[in-house]
Amino acid sequence: MTATDPAPDRTDPAEITALRRRLAAELAAARARTRALTHDVFAPGDPDMTRQHSPLMSPFHWDVAHIANMEDFWLVRRGSPTSEITEGVREDVDGLYDAFTNPRAGRTQLPLLDPAEARVYGDRVRERALEHLEAGAFDERRTLVGGFLFSMIVQHEQQHVETMLATHQLRAGAPVLHADPPPPAVVPGLAGTEVFHPGATFPMGTSDEPAALDNEKPAHPVTVADFWLDAAPVTNAEYARFVDDGGYSRRELWSEAGWEHIRAEGWTAPMTWEREDGRWYRTSFGVREEIPADQPVLHVCFHEAAAYAAWAGKRLPTEAEWEFAARYDHATGTTRRFPWGDEDPTPERANLDQRHLQPAPVGAYPAGASPLGVHQLVGDVWEWCDSGFSGYPGFEPFPYKEYSEVFFGGDFRMLRGSSFGVGTPNARTTFRNWDLPIRRQIFSGFRCARDA
Known part of the structure; x- marks a missing residue:
């Protein structure tokens, strides 16, 4: 079972x-x-x-x-x-x-x-x-x-x-949490590459999974046009180039709300990043360390992700595009439970359950890739999507309205894919997370998309 x-x-x-x-x-x-x-x-x-x-x-x-x-x-x-x-x-x-x-x-x-x-x-x-x-x-x-x-x-x-x-x-103070480091990358050269996704109509959401929460239901047909999606989440090295290129001072890259927020907060880099002697450092659960270049960037808000995408000449994926990439098998025309198939997540497929307390380098989980070659869609970092939060057609609140319905229609943006801190029972590809676009204390990152 x-x-x-x-x-x-x-x-x-x-x-x-x-x-x-x-x-x-x-x-x-x-x-x-x-x-x-x-x-x-x-x-x-x-x-x-x-x-x-x-x-x-x-x-x-x-x-x-x-x-x-x-x-x-x-x-x-x-x-x-x-x-x-x-x-x-x-x-x-x-x-x-x-x-x-x-x-x-x-x-x-x-x-x-x-x-x-x-x-x-x-x-x-x-x-x-x-x-x-x-x-x-x-x-x-x-x-x-x-x-x-x-x-x-x-x-x-x-x-x-x-x-x-x-x-x-x-939390400030000495470290109290410890974990093994994540596995190394075994698929080189993924950062910055893209995968073409031919468009199709697929059943988004689910109607028959007993553990699914109300906002994941019901399954309903959604048509997705052709698009390109990054083969891996944006890495620290990629994001550092954006920062070093003046990304946080270039008004044209930011939405009005995003620009107002970073100026008010004085943000010039992701949360915990500090520059010293020409190098970037972060603090991770009380440990200060040089930022691992090949890990997905962590602790960025939606506005930061969208500004990076604009700088790269791309955009963030929609929630439908993200789920399509994570579930649809073009060879069979059917959806899977996970990018790799219907089997549950394992330590060889995804970084979950706070086993490593940090994202793994991109290319560390080839067994978890989708049929088209998109990596690390499950685990590592939550991925921002450029979609608001609303119920699917036919949505019914269950077992209480406060779980989902009261949040519909606000200023929320969707996050998909789970993070290294997510428990395996929650790591469904239909699971929908949401938060305000200014939040970055969560374990959030992103990957980019663009129209074909």
Whole structure:
């Protein structure tokens, strides 16, 4: 069983057992990642657990308890084998951990659970959730068919794990996170090359993957014209040439909003970049190092990506073009789950699950390339697309409007492809991420496109 296999036959005990085991393993993996970023690296009472490291981010102990509260709300209270809503573990803290009523910048002012209490809360919730999972809550309710509710909570925790990883990047002080370096490039010469994509009509989105979230549905026909797409994400070396060519001082390369923002913020390079003795350096999770020339550029906002594309005589891909490149197989006229086929991501195919804490050099994952030869579409960096956020034709909010619908029509821009901080259960090629075009604390990069 994989995270996106069709829903099992709920009358087949073997299928139900396999589903339970997979979901339990995914819940455990997500929780292990949460602890690896919090209690495993901070001693009891360490102020870094409760400090606000950036007004853009939550304190770590808020995230820990919010993850527990979301699981409490959906799995403990609404995931039982019966159709009844059951009593939660800590319903008294719901108001403290509502992300919509408590903006991030003010969360340290709330009477939050302390780090030890937050962890105990999460452990108690998980025990109750696993009891519901073992009881086999896979009836005809839409939230439970195919284990959707449990998959949704896995994905929610994995999303917060990536958010906490971004908080670690903004945190000052000595390094506390460590990981093996990424693999080296084995396909030379990819940077700056392009791949031609003949246009076609393809089914964008999905209608039959149990783990898919509401904004990924339903599958619907989209026609894409011929276009060229970069074979790899734009690298640090390529982006440095843009910076060194005065990219941040050339008004003609920037949109009005982008120009106003970089001038107001005083940006002259990507986040954490510093120039010394003619060389560029970055700070990565507390480690200052010379920027690896062949890695995808990281921590750039949409406006920076669009300005680079203009400088290069190109543009950013649309969201439809990106998914077309990641899923469509021209040889068969069908879509795949991933660029390489239908098999799940593996360490040989994509840089995920914070295994390396940085992008890999372009050309490091030939096993993950698309049939046309586009590399690293999954993992490494989120890729900005020049599309706004809206529902697909036939969209229905599920299981609550606040997941997607309330964000439609704003100033958001789409990000596709996952980053090195994304958990494998979230790394679908139909998964849609979005953020404001000024955000760059996220693990974002880009690749360029151009009309054929």
